[in-house]
Amino acid sequence: HAIGATGGHCDATGWREGAVGKETGPEVGVINGADEARRAVRLAHKYGATVIKTCATGGVLSLADAVDTPQLTQAELDALVDEAHALRLKTAAHAHGAEGAKRAIRAGIDSIEHGSFLDDEALDLMKHKGTYYVPTLMAVQGLSEQIQKGVPIPPAIKVKAEDAIAHVQQRFQKAIAKGIKIGLGTDAADRFIDDLERSASS
Known part of the structure; x- marks a missing residue:
């Protein structure tokens, strides 16, 4: 499981109490506080994880959160990275917004995924x-292709997607100009992604 806050992008339990049983x-990677962050990492390691992914901000494809808001405290991220x-x-x-990304970077995270709204301070920290x-x-x-084709997408998600689409290429070019190390990734859980070859050519 990716590790994130109760009610955040990594909490897949729905919007109604009892919808999927007990909280x-x-x-399953849902934490509140530094001690629970450490426990979640240890459990993931116990069950065979070799990489720990966390959700430091809201997401594009989740309905209930703003895409750029931080979702974990500095103490939670410090504990998570230290334990991992x-x-x-x-x-x-996973970090779209600058503040959540900066908390993760300060904690020593190895990579930032997405980074749609990274500011210069975040890029310099990286x-x-x-x-x-x-x-x-x-x-x-x-x-972007799904939106252009008129594929039905919930309005809240469409607004966030269009905002991210408008910003990420600029942030990517800034990162290259600053000499930041770039990794290739597809966001494999995303139902809209294509193959790795197309990702490399982007």
């Missing part, structure tokens, strides 16, 4: 700390 916890690195696991943060940037361009391209 979730670290066992102690177990020799790599870490990745350069300083050697953080990889994975802009998931194919996911953005896939969403």
Whole structure:
């Protein structure tokens, strides 16, 4: 499981109490506080994870959150990354917004995924700390194509998608200009992505 906050982008339990049984916890990657962050990492490691992914901000494809708002505290991210690195696991943060990304970068996260609204401070921090940037361009391209084709997309998601699409390429070019290390990734859970070859050509 990716690790995130109750009610955040990584909490897949729905919007109504009891919809999927009892409220979730670290066992399925939903945390509140630094101790639960450590427990979630240890459980993921126990069950075979080799990379710990966290949701540091809201997401494009989730209905209930703003795409750029931070969803984990600095203390939670510090604990998560510290525990993962102690177990020799790599870490990745889903992060569209600058503030959530900066918290993850300060914590020592190994890569930022998406980064649609990274500001110069976030990019400079990434350069300083050697953080990889994975802009998931194919996911953005896939969403753009779906919107152009008129595929039904919930209005709240469409607004967020169009905002991210308008910004991510500029952030990507800035990251290249600053000499930030770039990783190739497709955002594989996204139903709109295509193959890795198209992602590389983007």
